Amino acid sequence: MGQDAAEKMREVVDGVYRSDSRRVLATLIRLLGDFDLAEEAMHDAFAAAVEQWRREGVPKNPAAWLISTGRFKAIDGMRRRARFDASLGEIARSLEAAASDTSGWENESVEDDRLRLIFTCSHPALPPDARIALTLREVCGLTTEEIARAFLTAPPTVAQRIVRAKRKIKDAGIPYQVPSQRDLPDRLDAVLRVIYLVFNEGYSASSGSSLTRHDLSGEAIRLGRLLIELLPEPEAMGLLALMLIQESRRAARASPEGDLILLDNQDRSLWNRDQIAEGTALVERALSSRRFGPYTLQAAIAAVHAEAPTAAATDWAQIVGLYDVLLRVEPSPVIELNRAVAVAMRDGPSAGLPLIDALLASGELEEYHLAHSARADLCRRLGRTAEARASYERALALTQQAPERRFLQRRLEELPD
Structure with a gap:
């Protein structure tokens, strides 16, 4: 030859x-x-x-x-x-x-083996960072260097996490199997969390010069598709729906220079309507099962945003109602913050500000930059310039991502003296 x-x-x-x-x-x-x-x-x-x-x-x-x-x-x-x-x-x-x-x-079924692999790599006995690294390495086939680059971590650190995770699986006798129906809800949640953490890092990078990392969000969506192909559970559908609808806005979320564009100011003609249609259909399937959870509810909120032809036409009353349900299903200070912002959009900044102040006073979100930037925005809209400035400065001090830092800096410069 x-x-x-x-x-x-x-x-x-x-x-x-x-x-x-x-x-x-x-x-x-x-x-x-x-x-x-x-x-x-x-x-x-x-x-x-x-x-x-x-x-x-x-x-x-x-x-x-x-x-x-x-x-x-x-x-x-x-x-x-x-x-x-x-x-x-x-x-x-x-x-x-x-x-x-x-x-x-x-x-x-070879596909059963892929499902076993996903559950093994996402086992709750492994540390969260090890679950992510092992899943990306073994299920997705990313190299150690690619994983390290995506999460701004040194390759030897990622390699050590993977080695320790494999040793833990072997020493602890973690079974290479799909969990039983009795154990499936808890174990499925661990898998979904790993996929969502990967997606979040790709959708809104925690630090660095880029707002997003398409390779990571793309891998998460690929994992989500594989999961519902192998295990069509409602919450797996809900997570895929959430990722697709959020990903549909990628092209509109940043300017050609890489600067952040808020949802209200995005050019909605740039949104990917195929992804929105697919995500919305998945949301409806998950909701109709009556066995949905927090990912499906978050996807439903994202779908309400996606269906609005303009920012002004957003159904904020429906969004607040969905956040009320979500808080009952999964209480969280971040969800409370998102609900407070939705209340401010529905009823005005004076209605949302006390809710955010109460959250910050509790101390749970004191180190969360988005809580301070949300408070700054409501103070700005109310003409409380000094408070807005202080909150923007606090948010800026907590932010590691370059596009968000530029956005907050512009907001500060736009405030009247």
């Missing part, structure tokens, strides 16, 4: 890697019982594919070929290393015995 043909085959294998590597890895983790061993076996299988497919042609089921090859590569590797560690020989014999009957694993 000539050089051109070899390059074409490598492109074919690369394409299979992009489309199927996460599925292959998920099944190898189940079959081999070890993250690192499975990852090594997967890469060995893809390396073998470049040579064997070039000679024998691409198999009818590339993923099954890769799983089988990876498994036997792992067994062979254990046999070789058994000379130095007798326990590996026993493991190799056990895996080889199981491998003699392929019908069991070939008939199991």
Whole structure:
């Protein structure tokens, strides 16, 4: 086979890697019982594919070929290393015995393995930052460097989190399985939280020079789609709906120079109507189930904003009502803050300001820059310039994101002396 043909085959294998590597890895983790061993076996299988497919042609089921090859590569590797560690020989014999009957694993749904992987990476026994790093690494296939860059963290720190998470899964005997119906609500919530944390960092970066990080929000939406494909629970639909509707505004949220544009001032013709339509349909499905939760309610609020042709036409009464329900489902000072802003939009700044002042007085939001910027805005609208200035300055001191800092600085400069 000539050089051109070899390059074409490598492109074919690369394409299979992009489309199927996460599925292959998920099944190898189940079959081999070890993250690192499975990852090594997967890469060995893809390396073998470049040579064997070039000679024998691409198999009818590339993923099954890769799983089988990876498994036997792992067994062979254990046999070789058994000379130095007798326990590996026993493991190799056990895996080889199981491998003699392929019908069991070939008939199991590979998609079930992906769902198992999501739940394992998001297990509540792991620290939140480790859940995020492990999910992005193993489920999404991001490199350690990509994860570190996205979260402005040093690559060695991310690598350590992933190593510790894998060790915890092994040492604690965390099962590689989808939880039972009894345990599903609590475990599903942990999965949804991981996906939402990834999305939030992409939708509104916590620090840095960019307002958003499309790669992260895109990965979160991809995870959300995969989750409802494998497990169509109402709250999973609600979370995907919320992410789609929020993501629909991306093009309108910043100026060409990268400056922040508030919702009221956005050019709504730039909103992605396909994402809004898909998200709204998902909200309706989730609400109709009568088994919805906080993500569905937040998506319903986002849908009310999305349906308004202009900022002035927003149904603030409906939004306040939805926040009332959301607070009963999931009490939170941040949700109370959002409700106070909605009340101010419905009834005027003098109605919302006491609610925000009470929240700040409780101390729970003292370090939350959006609480101070919301208070500053209401004071500005009421003509209480000195208070507005103090609150804008406090918000500015707490903000790490460059576009938000520029926005707050402009607000300060616009205040009358």
